[in-house]
Amino acid sequence: MTNKPKALTSFFRYNVVALVATAIDFLLFILLSQVLNVWYVLATFISAVSGGIIAFVLKRNWAFVSKDKRMSSQAIKYIPVWVGSILLNTWGLYLMVEHTNLEHVIAKVIVAIVVGIGFNYVLYKYFVFK
DSSP, rough: OOSSSHHHHHHHHHHHHHHHHHHHHHHHHHHHIIIIIOHHHHHHHHHHHHHHHHHHHIIIISSSSOOSHHHHHHHHHHHHHHHHHHHHHHHHHHHHHHHHSSSHHHHHHHHHHHHHHIIIIHIIIIIIII
């Protein structure tokens, strides 16, 4: 039997978790940057941290069903990937906003998609929750 159905299931679940965590991230980002007038770079950092905590729990327990390993060992692997993701999202957003005419919410969407697929999924699947 191949691993394709399991791989497709984990990819689907990863994307559901990513949507939930991203929704929380974006809602908090909009609240902070648009309603409370927090600088968009700080707002994206705070919202990314919040989304990341929720994402870790959901990825571990549902997306990759990786409860057979110690949470602390997974958290140790998760943290540098998560920090890398936060840095890529924060700097990517800054560069997009400062060097294009894009509004910061649109730029955040573009950066989140690129980082989410090109960086996060691969490292979470094959390094953190393997």
